[in-house]
Each structure stands twice: as structure tokens, then as C-alpha cells.
Amino acid sequence: VSRVFRCSTCAQEAPWTTPGWRCPCGGPFDLTPPRPGAGLNRAVLQLRPASLWRFREAFPFPAGWTGWRDLSLGEGGTALVVARPDRPDVTVKLELASPTLSFKDRGAVMLIARATLVGASHVVVDSSGNAGTAVAAYAARAGLPCRVFVPSTTSPTKVAQMVAHGADVVPVNGGRAAVAAAAEANAVATGAFYASHVYDPFFFEGTKTFAFEIWEQMGHQVPDVVALPVGNGTLVLGCALGFAELAAAGAISQVPRILAVQSLGCPPLALAFAEESDEPAELEASPTVAEGIAIESPPRGRQVLAAVRRTDGEIIAVSDEEILAARHELAAAGLFVEPTGAVAWAGLTRADLPAGITVVVPLCGAGIKSPG
Numbered sequence: 001v002s003r004v005f006r007c008s009t010c011a012q013e014a015p016w017t018t019p020g021w022r023c024p025c026g027g028p029f030d031l032t033p034p035r036p037g038a039g040l041n042r043a044v045l046q047l048r049p050a051s052l053w054r055f056r057e058a059f060p061f062p063a064g065w066t067g068w069r070d071l072s073l074g075e076g077g078t079a080l081v082v083a084r085p086d087r088p089d090v091t092v093k094l095e096l097a098s099p100t101l102s103f104k105d106r107g108a109v110m111l112i113a114r115a116t117l118v119g120a121s122h123v124v125v126d127s128s129g130n131a132g133t134a135v136a137a138y139a140a141r142a143g144l145p146c147r148v149f150v151p152s153t154t155s156p157t158k159v160a161q162m163v164a165h166g167a168d169v170v171p172v173n174g175g176r177a178a179v180a181a182a183a184e185a186n187a188v189a190t191g192a193f194y195a196s197h198v199y200d201p202f203f204f205e206g207t208k209t210f211a212f213e214i215w216e217q218m219g220h221q222v223p224d225v226v227a228l229p230v231g232n233g234t235l236v237l238g239c240a241l242g243f244a245e246l247a248a249a250g251a252i253s254q255v256p257r258i259l260a261v262q263s264l265g266c267p268p269l270a271l272a273f274a275e276e277s278d279e280p281a282e283l284e285a286s287p288t289v290a291e292g293i294a295i296e297s298p299p300r301g302r303q304v305l306a307a308v309r310r311t312d313g314e315i316i317a318v319s320d321e322e323i324l325a326a327r328h329e330l331a332a333a334g335l336f337v338e339p340t341g342a343v344a345w346a347g348l349t350r351a352d353l354p355a356g357i358t359v360v361v362p363l364c365g366a367g368i369k370s371p372g
């Protein structure tokens with residue numbers, strides 16, 4: 001069965017090979033039809049190495065396509081460990097040990113795979129840092145010139161990482177929406193492939209493997225709760241997709257509740273959740289240490305709110321003080337994360353879940369990316 005893009009707003013369809021990144025109506029595309037169970041054959045999985053390509057039948061690439069072998073940096077397959085001996089029910093997944101030191105590698109490899117399959121000649125991306133770094137790395141590997149639009153406030157270490165991969169880094173003044181607009185305009189003007197981690201549904205094909213891996217690593221079970229940072233929702237939506245596919249395939253009987261965590265400096269989804277609204281709240285963000293999730297108007301905000309509610313989950317917000325305290329606590333346990341990477345841990349402390357609840361928390365990005 002061949003899969004297509006379908007607009008989540010107006011249901012218009014396009015082939016997955018479309019060079020466009022969203023529906024002409026402005027709505028984000030999803031992949032359809034769903035294929036629950038594909039890529040989840042336990043006997044097959046047992047024989048394959050740890051990278052996320054072990055689930056390759058779950059991805060929408062043409063049958064027999066082997067281009068991933070040259071593209072892969074071994075992304076995925078991150079360890080799941082107890083963060084603190086006094087909290088054995090809480091495990092952290094070490095996404096910070098990904099090839100470019102953040103979970104974005106899972107989705108970036110999918111975007112560049114699609115770029116090569118549609119014959120892209122060059123790539124543009126907008127990012128607060130980690131997605132741009134990941135796309136720059138995989139574009140370099142694919143031999144595709146890459147331009148990354150970033151907020152002018154992006155950590156110098158992240159910019160250095162992109163430059164090292166040969167990317168042309170363009171700082172933009174203004175919020176994340178201004179950065180995205182600059183990248184879109186450049187893609188239109190130059191005919192570049194826009195490797196959007198927000199719009200392109202292939203990104204979520206990568207991040208859904210985060211859920212698949214948890215299922216395997218917990219002995220084909222899932223935790224009660226998964227606590228995730230949320231800005232654009234690329235991990236929340238991928239995770240929700242992955243657990244939904246596991247449930248639809250009969251591999252699990254219940255999906256974990258998603259505890260999604262924002263920064264109080266920029267909480268449009270937490271506000272909408274509290275107000276029982278279906279749309280992200282309109283707000284003016286204040287500066288926050290959690291640069292990776294400071295998204296005022298997440299284009300898939302509606303989908304994030306719906307996905308979290310479907311799991312009986314919750315969206316909360318934490319302060320910079322709580323984030324930095326969480327970062328310190330993790331570092332004291334041997335785990336150095338960037339501030340955004342400590343947000344979910346801070347949320348877990350704030351949520352104060354009863355003992356005995358099993359929780360998985362991703363540590364999304366390495367501390368060295370934003371040492372401050």
C-alpha cells in the first residue's frame with residue numbers, strides 16, 4: 001500500500017514525493033493510511049542492530065530502498081537507565097548520546113532521506129539549534145548543500161556544530177516565527193528542499209521510534225507515563241504516533257499518559273490545556289533558558305493538544321529556576337544536559353507523581369551544546 005500526505009486541516013492529499021512541505025491551505029500534512037504493526041515483528045527485530053533502521057518496515061520508503069545504509073549514523077538505539085537509585089521507577093532515555101547529541105537525529109535522517117528520494121539539490125532548515133545541527137550533519141553526509149536559519153540568540157556552540165558540518169548559518173532577528181518565515185521564503189526563492197521538522201511528516205516517522213524503543217527496552221511493555229518537553233511537539237507527536245501504532249497492532253493494551261512540559265516563559269500549549277482550549281493560546285513570550293522549546297505559535301499545536309488529551313495526559317509549565325535546578329540534579333547524577341533537556345525532569349518533579357508509577361523521561365540534548 002502506497003502512502004500519501006493528507007492535510008490535517010482540509011483533507012487534501014498529495015504524493016509523499018511532493019517537494020512542498022505543507023498543504024496549499026497552510027495546514028500541516030500527515031501520512032496516511034496508517035500501517036499499524038509494520039516494522040514491529042519481534043522475531044525480525046531480534047536479529048537487527050540497535051539503530052532506528054531496525055524498524056524500517058514501519059517507514060514510508062519504497063520497498064527495497066537501501067539508501068538509508070549510506071545515510072545512517074547509527075541514530076536511535078539510545079540507552080534507558082535509572083537516573084537516581086532512589087527513584088527506580090523513573091528511567092531516562094539518553095537521547096543526548098545521539099550522533100549530533102540530540103534526539104533530532106531521529107527525524108533529521110528521515111527528512112534527508114526524503115530529500116534524496118525527491119531529487120533535492122540543496123536543503124534549507126530553520127531551527128533554534130538542534131534540528132539545524134542534525135539536518136546539517138545528514139545533509140553533509142548526503143552531499144547536499146545546507147542553509148540553516150537560526151535565531152540570532154542561538155548558542156554559539158550549536159552554530160559552531162552546524163558550521164563544522166559545512167552549513168551556511170543565517171542568524172535572524174526576531175522570534176522563532178520570523179526564523180521559520182525566512183527559511184520558507186528562501187526555500188520558495190531558491191527551490192530548496194525545506195527540511196522542516198515541524199511540517200514534514202517524515203520527521204515524526206523518525207521520532208515515533210522513540211516509543212518503539214521504549215517498548216522493546218521495557219520487555220515489550222510501556223511505562224505508565226512518558227514525560228516530554230514540548231515546544232513544536234516533534235517528540236510528543238512522534239511518541240503519540242509510535243504508541244498509537246503499538247496499540248493498534250495489539251502490541252500493548254494501553255498507551256502511556258503523556259506529561260508534556262513547557263517553559264513558563266513561553267507556554268501557549270500549557271495555557272490552552274488549562275483553559276480547555278483546542279488551539280494554542282496567543283501570548284508574548286519572555287526569555288527562557290529553554291531555547292529549544294520557546295515556540296510562541298506551534299503550527300501543529302492543535303494536534304499536540306489533541307494527542308496529549310487522547311492519552312489522558314497533561315501539559316504543564318515550569319520556571320527557569322525549576323529547569324536549572326533539574327539540570328543541576330541530573331548533572332549531580334552524572335548526566336549533563338542542556339537546559340531544554342532538563343525541562344521534562346523539572347516537570348516530573350513539579351507533577352509529583354505517586355510512588356510506583358513507571359515513568360520514562362528523555363534527556364533530549366547534551367549539556368555541552370549550551371554549557372552556559
Ligand SMILES: [Zn+2]
Binds near residue numbers: 023
Ligand atoms: Zn489543507
